[in-house]
Amino acid sequence: MRIPSEDSFTSRLRSAAVAARVGLWLGVCFVVALATGLISHYAQNDQQPVPLPTSPSWLYQVTQGLHVVAGTAAIPLLLVKLWVVFPKLFQPVPRRAREALPTALERGSIAVLVSTSLVQLTTGLLNVAQWYPWGFGFRATHYALAFVAVGALLVHIAVKLPIIRDALTGNVDDTAHDRPNARRQGPVSRRGVLILAGTSALATAFLYTAGTVPGVGRIAALSPRSRKHGIPINRTAHSAGVVAEASSSAYRLELVHGATSRAISRQDLVAMEQRTSTLPIACVEGWTRRASGEAYACAICSTWSAPRRGGTCGSGRSRPSAPPPTPCSRRTSPTTTAP
Amino acid sequence: MRGIRGGLIVLGTVGMAYGAWLLLSRQDLGQIAEVVVWLAAAVVIHDGILAPAVLALGWLGGRLLPWAVARGAVTVLVLLGPTVLVAIPVLGRFGAKPDNPTLLDRDYTQGLLAYALLCVCAGVAVALGELRSPQRTVEEE
Known part of the structure; x- marks a missing residue:
């Protein structure tokens, strides 16, 4: 040719x-x-x-x-x-x-x-x-x-x-x-x-x-996500291998601000004033949902004057000592995925 | 104009250099090699397979199809062709995970067929419009 x-x-x-x-x-x-x-x-x-x-x-x-x-x-x-x-x-x-x-x-x-x-x-x-x-x-x-x-x-x-x-x-x-x-x-x-x-x-x-x-x-016939199943999940707690850790009584939410840090257990969180808020949960992959939930974090935010914000996938201000089963933990590469 | 062009070239070159440095400094050699393979494969697949295939379609269509039908066929090709390529990841369900029902939770074949039907309707409408206004074609030529 x-x-x-x-x-x-x-x-x-x-x-x-x-x-x-x-x-x-x-x-x-x-x-x-x-x-x-x-x-x-x-x-x-x-x-x-x-x-x-x-x-x-x-x-x-x-x-x-x-x-x-x-x-x-x-x-x-x-x-x-x-x-x-x-x-x-x-x-x-x-x-x-x-x-x-x-x-x-x-x-x-x-x-x-x-x-x-x-x-x-x-x-x-x-x-x-x-x-x-x-x-x-x-x-x-x-x-x-x-x-x-x-x-x-x-x-x-x-x-x-x-x-x-x-x-x-x-x-x-x-x-x-x-x-x-x-x-x-x-x-x-x-x-x-x-x-x-x-x-x-x-x-x-x-x-x-x-x-x-x-x-x-x-x-939207070709979208990988829909509204059928509630908030879209990027990686389940099961596939991240954190079910045992996240539901363990040893789980602590660790808040770090400058040199100070505080570890809070689930019981501590439940004992705080509970509020329900609706915030948009969005992901760089394009999906978004407004989600409402019991937000004890708001009580923490007000005492710690940490910023309140809509959820983003894979980013968090708080550093839990064990990762909670977040609905949107972002996968960056296959090699980092837990079995 | 000269200044703007010079500035764009400098800025663009700095951008490319920064991107290349990011690419080379943040991953191991095997991963970098794979990125390079992907970059080369993208050009080979587009210029070597996809573009010649579309050229061949155009060549055949130009010879075999009457003018009005060719017009409809181009309409269908431009509307549907890219969408079919975009649909490959969801049609194949390659990223599906058995424990995650919130991902890839539609019947994508059915959805794509419905969209294809719409595109064909648009193509037929365009071809019929062409048949009804023959004087416009003459004018354009």
């Missing part, structure tokens, strides 16, 4: 005017996912030099919902974007060293951008469905590659900025930056491709991430 050249691709849909628009939406998704991902990463650190705001309690819910929505919506957009720019893969490399070096650097940065974007979106997608077919740590890798992907994206934008500006300020049917032979009419118009890509992104994001949203959760 003959290897195609850039000129083998003749559709007028493969145009900078389409690439720039889909790329803009994709860029927005990446920035939203980076910002909200950094919040989650920070929230899960043991030490937070500047504490995250505790109010409004739905802040984490919103940011982490946005994280998975942006990431999932980016999948159809990235696939369409890569289809549009696919001929670039067959661009010839300039012969002269003076031209070849910048070209090689630019195309190297595109290779980094494409591969890290594909891996970021895939690993994030699989994490939501708790499928970990790899041996590396998800959290560490997803965090590191985020900087590589967004860094490569900035370089890409810098290189293409004049074309992006022309394309976005011009009409979608402009051919100023098209290859001369990319003139063949496709079955849909450029506007049609943009509408389809946007619809596909929104539909996919809804189907995959809206499972725990009241009202519409039932029709």
Whole structure:
């Protein structure tokens, strides 16, 4: 089979005017996912030099919902974007060293951008469905590659900025930056491709991430989570191997504030003034539920002036001497999972 | 413009370097090697399998299908194709755990089929719309 050249691709849909628009939406998704991902990463650190705001309690819910929505919506957009720019893969490399070096650097940065974007979106997608077919740590890798992907994206934008500006300020049917032979009419118009890509992104994001949203959760047909079984569980006490420890009479909730610490038993907790509160429990994997419960912790919080906050998965201020069976203990990599 | 582009390149390069340092300094060699394998595999699977498959579909569709049907077929492909890929982890139930009923608690095959049906309806609507307004096609060409 003959290897195609850039000129083998003749559709007028493969145009900078389409690439720039889909790329803009994709860029927005990446920035939203980076910002909200950094919040989650920070929230899960043991030490937070500047504490995250505790109010409004739905802040984490919103940011982490946005994280998975942006990431999932980016999948159809990235696939369409890569289809549009696919001929670039067959661009010839300039012969002269003076031209070849910048070209090689630019195309190297595109290779980094494409591969890290594909891996970021895939690993994030699989994490939501708790499928970990790899041996590396998800959290560490997803965090590191985020900087590589967004860094490569900035370089890409810098290189293409004049074309992006022309394309976005011009009409979608402009051919100023098209290859001369990319003139063949496709079955849909450029506007049609943009509408389809946007619809596909929104539909996919809804189907995959809206499972725990009241009202519409039932029709989010591909969500790994639903509202059927109460609060979603990431890892059961049984699979974490903490049933005996957590239900033991030796269990102590240990509160540490600066140099002082206090250990509180279950009996101590039950003896405190009981209050019921409803707080959003949200996870970076995108699901969220409002949960109410007997909250003796509030009594502790008021005496210790520790911040009250909505629950986040895998992060906690208190350090129990044995981990309680939290409904949302986050799994970072398969190697850290107790049998 | 020059300044903005220069600034973006510097910022982007710093970002990439920081990410690479994070990647290399926080995990052992075997894990890093596996990340590199994933990065390479992602490009190979997309550029070597997925993109050629879509190219072949487009080539075949362009030759075999009447214009209006091709229009409907593109609609179905763009709406349904990415969703099918996204559905792989839940369709296969790869992350399911026997002691956790709150995870993967739907009939995903049924859900995907229902969505596929909607996409086909959209495709038929687009194809019929095309048949009804032949003058627009001429105008576009």
